[in-house]
Amino acid sequence: MTIKKGDFVELEYTARTADDNQVYDTTILKEAEKAGLVHEHSPDKSYDHSHEEEYKPIKICVGEKHVLSGLDKKLEGLTLGKHEVKLSVDEAYGKKNPKQLKLIPMNVFKKQNIQPYIGLQLNIDNQLGTVRNVSGGRVIVDFNHPLAGKEVVYDLNIKKKIEDTEEKVKSILDIIRIPYEKAEAKEGKAVITLLQEIPEQYLKMLSEDIKRILGIEAEFKAKGKEEKKKESKENNKV
Numbered sequence: 001m002t003i004k005k006g007d008f009v010e011l012e013y014t015a016r017t018a019d020d021n022q023v024y025d026t027t028i029l030k031e032a033e034k035a036g037l038v039h040e041h042s043p044d045k046s047y048d049h050s051h052e053e054e055y056k057p058i059k060i061c062v063g064e065k066h067v068l069s070g071l072d073k074k075l076e077g078l079t080l081g082k083h084e085v086k087l088s089v090d091e092a093y094g095k096k097n098p099k100q101l102k103l104i105p106m107n108v109f110k111k112q113n114i115q116p117y118i119g120l121q122l123n124i125d126n127q128l129g130t131v132r133n134v135s136g137g138r139v140i141v142d143f144n145h146p147l148a149g150k151e152v153v154y155d156l157n158i159k160k161k162i163e164d165t166e167e168k169v170k171s172i173l174d175i176i177r178i179p180y181e182k183a184e185a186k187e188g189k190a191v192i193t194l195l196q197e198i199p200e201q202y203l204k205m206l207s208e209d210i211k212r213i214l215g216i217e218a219e220f221k222a223k224g225k226e227e228k229k230k231e232s233k234e235n236n237k238v
Helices: 029-034 050-054 069-075 106-111 165-175 200-214 225-237
Strands: 008-017 023-026 058-061 081-087 101-105 121-124 127-135 138-142 152-162 180-186 189-194 217-222
Touching: 008 165, 023 029, 058 165, 069 081, 101 106, 106 138, 152 165, 165 180, 165 189, 165 200, 200 217
Parallel strands: 189 217
Antiparallel strands: 008 023, 008 058, 008 152, 081 152, 101 138, 121 127, 127 138, 180 189
8 A cells, every 4th residue: 555645644763863873753662762762760760651652653644744844755655564764964954054053152151050061952042052162252052953964764664544534633633732632523524622722823724724634624612611501501590
């Protein structure tokens, strides 16, 4: 079965840099533990089961950039099963841009009680950067993506193609991290019960995406809204 644009698939992956095989991202808990991406034990030395939820296969729609754009394109034409996919610098995180190396005076850090050192990662004006050099009263911070300039390799396992509409709706909600209690697909409509209030503008964009991708309308409900209405009516009768 060949994967094409618009297909929903469930997949596992482990991403590593091509030059030194350093794993930097994975959906597999054991691989994350081996790479030192998570701590296997909680402070009391008991197993932390929360990682089992964090590291699990993901469900995506091919062509919707639910994964890195270069990988998304290369999923097209693959079959179910295991594959090794290599991405060039341009397909991955792009080339290093010298203009993204910024010289920042040391006193800027001192005012924030920060002692900069090579490798320190910072968030400056909502930009993530890495300290590359500390010399005298000056610090060079690199605002390029940490993997800019590197080729990367994805070890993939495309586990299945998703056909069920309801599962597709849930996949869209999960990949963009919309908290929901229930999601159903019935009578040509997606009915989604939300766990928290979501801005109307955001829901409108989500509705448009569901319509475009799945060809069905979306209806959103607030958790417990009907129960609250019923309770309010009962209280008014008293």
